[in-house]
Amino acid sequence: MTTPDDRAPAAGDHAGYGPGRDHVRLTGTGLAAVRGLRTIFSDLSFAVAGGELMTVTGPNGTGKSTFLRIVAGLMPAAAGEVAVAPAREDGHAALIHYIGHHDGHKASLTVRQNLDFWRRFWGGGPIAPALERVGIAALDNLPIDVLSAGQKRRAALARMLVAPRPIWLLDEPLTALDAAAEAMLGDLLSEHLAGGGLALVATHRALPVAAARTLRMEGP
Amino acid sequence: MTKKAFNKIADGLTEAIAIARGEAKPAHLSVPSDNPPPLKRRGIVPTTPSMSLVDLANPTRFLGFSQRLLPFTWAVALGLLAVGLYMAFFTAPADYQQGDTVRIMFIHVPSAWLSMGCYGLMAIASLGTLVWRHPLADVTAKSAAPLGAAFTFLTLVTGSLWGKPMWGTWWVWDARLTSELVLLLMYLGLIALWQAMDDQGRAARVAAVLTLVGTINLPIIKFSVDWWNTLHQPASVLRLDGPTIDISMLIPLFVMAGAFTLMFAALLMMSMRNEILRRRVRTMELTAAGLGA
Amino acid sequence: MTAFLALVGLSARLSFGGRSGGALVGLVFFLAVVVVVPFAVGPDMNLLSRIGPAVLWIGALLASLLVLDRLFGDDRSDGALDLLRLSDLPLELVALAKGLGAWLATGLPLAVAAPFLGLLLGLSPNTVLSTTATLVVGTPALTMIGTIGAALMAALGRGGVMIAVLVLPFTIPVLIFGVSAAAAPAMAPAPFLAPFLILIALTLASLVIAPIAAAAALRAGLD
Structure with a gap:
């Protein structure tokens, strides 16, 4: 039942985009979000190209998280559309890494078991270097539930390194991270951008990386 | 893959x-x-005015339309009900076998029709919710569920009252009664689902999925209950309907069916109006709290 | 395919020690139901062996539904459902994989335990065989129907007994044909093959319909 599409991409290969991945471009046109009966934002457009970082800022309740979820395709937009170029037959879900308010770890499994599942589910490279990179290599056999919030966040970052993808959508990634981890995230982002990837980061705090664009959300 | x-x-x-x-x-x-x-899909922007059936999809138009229609519906329904009841009690003959008990049929059978018709209506409304995202479709489905449950309950109670003199017991695991009981369970489950969710838009879509799964499942349940029934009980069970119904009974039956259907329509419209107004009040409260847009 | 199998494995592993009990609690619940019945109907072995297949089926039905209530709820609350959606595997196949994994961990053990519990109820060897066979082919249908319920529970953001309220009516056909086939050896002229084949048909249909419905419920409830 294995078709060529099921082939696990090699590490560093951005989900089949290969060296030419700097062609990646993410655009949204006329986006609107409605939650229950209220409009959170409307007529929002943006365009981000490979190698660029866009920060999403604004007060609470203006829809930063909703915006990222819509871009990730996890929530339908009330209006408008999100497009990834070049278009892909299977949709762009498999080009996106998303880190939201929840880290997505299975509490009863160890750090290694968690990452190993995503490596097999998404296809990806070895786990040990990724854990090394985010500085939790020593914790790999602990149940992920005993880790601190910051360490769990680091494990979530390691998950992105295990299965490289060209689009990163990070919702408040600095939450619970200490100064060292913040710098590490800055390095990861720089490398990701240098490799031709793009990133959208919703944040209240200044990132250690210069943003090419800023999207300021101010409510409907 | x-x-x-x-x-x-x-x-x-x-x-x-x-x-x-x-x-x-x-x-x-x-x-x-x-x-x-x-945005129109979500019912935020009013639909453009044009004279067609689609107009009814606009809650405001529905409110006006139903307000004008309700008195007539009630008048005709009550008129038919009076005629139907008179015929059922005085002109229709007593059954040679079942005696006056047969008159329960004039309540029982229309209720049974409506209990199933109502589910059909909800299935169509669920398609409307999932496919067209009609603002009125989920209001219809939500308002119809308790009515369907009520008519199903009425069917079961009248069936049971009918069964007591015929079978000598209040309940028999007859295939039809059993299917109605399962239908009641499904209505109650759907009502529970509606009650369990705060966000009405989401509740509508989730309940629509369950309703449609039920639509696929109901014939299977009916088939399996029939199979189970013939397996466990010899065919000597008295069926609720005779093999043939005389025209003198058929006419009052259809009059009562018409009366019940119109009553159902009137109750549904009233229930939908309440639901629309309830949602508007909620929107106003949200706006007043500064959360509205 | 790798992704699908990986998810089946994860689901089996999580269901095996799941938060609402997992395989062991499901088995103990199954045992408890079977043990409680003689206290209700009396220790008459003839009666027990006659209703035995039905008791085992009802026990398996409740046990396989009750352990499913957090199947998607946990994925939703810990954020894993978002990550599962960010892949090339359609949500329908995600639901199918989750269901199959849950069945391996919680449904199959029930069928395996049935012969031993059958001894407590004084079932004849033939009835033990037929009951076990029907549970092996019938519990996947129960688990898959339960998967729809689990998706609805995730959309509701709650768990518990409500899943049984929503899902039990849908399991009636499976119960009817499962028990009919299981009890066939005990009721001499009753056919075994016909209800058994219909049971298989129900299982196959549920493997197709349930993932579609579960995915629709997840999409409807999560956006």
């Missing part, structure tokens, strides 16, 4: 849905058309 195959099906569905919504034409009839503002 990739998304490709699924996407092809999904694209086909999306196109069909778009055509059904009137937003797109089939590819071979493709004409450049201006897309309506997508």
